[in-house]
Amino acid sequence: MNTESNYIQVVKRIDAACERCGRNKDSVKLIAVSKTKPDEEILAVYHQGQRLFGENKVQEMCGKSERLPEDIKWHLIGHLQQNKVKRAVKTAAMIHSVDSAALAQTISKEAEKLGIVIPVLAEVNIAEEESKFGISGENVEEFLREISTMPGILIKGLMTVAPYVDDPEENRPVFRRLKEICVDINNKRINNIYLSELSMGMTNDFEVAIEEGATFVRVGTAIFGERNYAH
Numbered sequence: 001m002n003t004e005s006n007y008i009q010v011v012k013r014i015d016a017a018c019e020r021c022g023r024n025k026d027s028v029k030l031i032a033v034s035k036t037k038p039d040e041e042i043l044a045v046y047h048q049g050q051r052l053f054g055e056n057k058v059q060e061m062c063g064k065s066e067r068l069p070e071d072i073k074w075h076l077i078g079h080l081q082q083n084k085v086k087r088a089v090k091t092a093a094m095i096h097s098v099d100s101a102a103l104a105q106t107i108s109k110e111a112e113k114l115g116i117v118i119p120v121l122a123e124v125n126i127a128e129e130e131s132k133f134g135i136s137g138e139n140v141e142e143f144l145r146e147i148s149t150m151p152g153i154l155i156k157g158l159m160t161v162a163p164y165v166d167d168p169e170e171n172r173p174v175f176r177r178l179k180e181i182c183v184d185i186n187n188k189r190i191n192n193i194y195l196s197e198l199s200m201g202m203t204n205d206f207e208v209a210i211e212e213g214a215t216f217v218r219v220g221t222a223i224f225g226e227r228n229y230a231h
């Protein structure tokens with residue numbers, strides 16, 4: 001197996017999942033998660049037509065963005081620290097991991113300095129015991145109300161990192177819950193808040209996430225193979 005054929009398989013699986021649940025395949029966008037992977041492998045996928053890539057470290061994202069084609073859209077999917085916001089805002093097309101009002105405030109300020117409005121997702125921690133980051137489901141509305149008036153950010157939707165499980169069906173309730181929170185909030189018609197994006201599903205469970213309404217799936221291993229953190 002190589003990266004190109006892995007990529008083609010993932011695209012086919014996304015299309016098939018859309019077909020099964022009666023969704024338009026354009027309603028699901030694949031983010032190829034390229035963290036730890038070298039430029040050549042990213043370019044291989046780029047040449048297959050992929051333009052959205054996901055990174056979880058600001059420095060790695062910025063380095064790759066300088067070296068790789070300009071029409072790549074870099075999605076920052078990992079936890080973001082305050083002192084890295086400035087560089088993140090310059091490079092990222094979207095930030096998926098906004099999980100505190102203080103972080104949102106800093107992002108907004110840095111975006112304003114650049115004269116831009118940056119699209120963001122609020123990271124929600126549905127399966128609370130498993131992941132360290134994200135706001136709890138019950139606080140999402142209050143959180144969104146608080147950050148919705150910040151001029152440098154545009155809230156596009158919600159993101160979650162589901163636990164690693166052997167059977168992807170185990171994560172179906174997590175995805176369903178995120179979608180429910182999204183629908184509930186949209187139904188309230190709060191000023192400046194309309195959630196159109198749901199970033200959920202990874203290598204192990206992206207098909208289930210699509211069935212439950214994902215609009216972004218973040219897939220790394222199924223495209224690029226296992227990550228090697230040793231070098």
Ligand SMILES: *Cc1c(COP(=O)(O)O)cnc(C)c1O
Nearest residue numbers: 033056077202203218219220221
């Ligand atoms: C690494 C990562 C992914 C991709 O995970 P795979 O299991 O390799 O597909 C998705 N989302 C986040 C937030 C990640 O850090």
